[in-house]
Amino acid sequence: MAHNLKLKKPLAVFDLETTGINIQKDRIVEISVVKALLNGEIESKTFRVNPGIPIPIESSLIHGIYDEDVKDCPTFKNFAKTLAQFLTGCDLAGFNSNRFDVPMLVEEFLRADVDFDIKNRKLVDAQRIFHMMEPRNLAAAYKFYCDKDLQNAHSAYADTMATFEVLCAQIDRYEGVKIKNENGELYEPIQNDMEALHNLTASKIVDFANRMAYNAKGEEIINFGKHSGKRVVDVLTQEPAYYDWMMKSDFPLDTKRKLTEIKMRMAFGRK
Template sequence: MKLHLRNPLAIFDVEATGANVCRDRIVELFILKIHPDGRKEEHNYRINPGMPIPPEVSMVHGIYDQDLKDCPTFNDLAPTIKRVLQDCDLAGFNHIKFDIPMLVEEFLRAGLEFDVRSRKLVDAQIIFHLMEKRTLSAAYKFYCGQELENAHSAQADTMATYEVLKAQLEKYDGQEVEDSNGNKIGVVKTSVDSLHKLFNSKMVDLAGRFVYNQEGVEVMNFGKHRFRPVLDVLKEEPGFYDWMMRGEFPQDTKRKLTEIKLSALRR
């Protein structure tokens, strides 16, 4: 179906050194520019971020420090990128929360204003989440082919969950599973033990503030220290432990943090 455009539409995606808009930097930017008459332009930029890319981040997008050592910086490319995006409305997938703030921040660091207030923004992820519901009722209809009666009563929801789980296992038994980064993590089997190991193997605390990396080390999963080993953060910033213990974090998270700290002392 053809898009009806009044202005050019720039569909774009960024890859970065991490997910922190204030601290991290863009390493790749791809723009598909679609004109109202249907013409398309493609613009691909590899960008030297001026900082190391954490190895675990490189494993996600496949871009390593050596790939960018001879590439221009964002400051070098900013005027060109701004011209490409001139008068464009913007589209992407999760770009309102991540890609656009990251791009605006890079322009500001380069001394250029990139005002999105006059532009139309279209986020395909928002459309996806609103139109393809991820509720128990939606899952019951998708997997079991029935409407869920008395949704949000504890009994109906529990019975529906059981039926959904059985239908999921029948549908996916033996299929290989990839995580959100495209890494193969195992095969669906019908035992509770295997399901737990497959879908909860990275969980450290229930709130997900800490997770295990591929080496089985507890790493931060939020804030400026995301992806860094928890023990490294505690060693470099002794006050970090007290800050978390005083903060509005779940007691389970604080307990796990204490366990990690004490484990280092026992070594």
């Protein structure tokens, strides 16, 4: 299968099957990646994973993967470096990926002590495009854009291939289509350009758990609790113990890393 995406980097479209939806406590049981290359070709890899914890029956009934299926599979840590190498230099895409798949993947890499930096990657979420342009789930998107029924839904490979085809079809359908923004002005949100799609679907992420966000001025603010709406730099300045509390509490490693980056930036005088 070939593609018509205009790429400056390879684009890795991926999907996860997991033990549940808690980024901190749950684990990956399957990951499938379809990598679109600059020459128009694609390649794919699928990994079954021993999560190291029991798979709840309610999760197994969704994706069809049971403890017995993964008991002899490698743990994520066993192949994390291989996976990171396969994703080297790639932008990332998925379906609801910025809210779940990317945060879960980043957390697994952090637990495995593998450096997986996403700062220089574009993040494209086909669900955001779908909900913006045709407000509905992946099976409906696949039927709408590709006129196909999604077979083996919740198989990582089937979902990944469907997401890849949906993304390509979205770009074909919407490139050049004008819609109104919040000010009633016409603009063209969808372009065959990963940076533009990143800006559309992922540009306002501070940490994947959304414990911090950006205000209208582009400054990081606390997004929960008693300090909600306050600038992170102000909270850390006025209540230094807040940093230690967050670092010792049950927050995702990614959130703690981003908070530390802000703290270090303050230490070097860059607010």
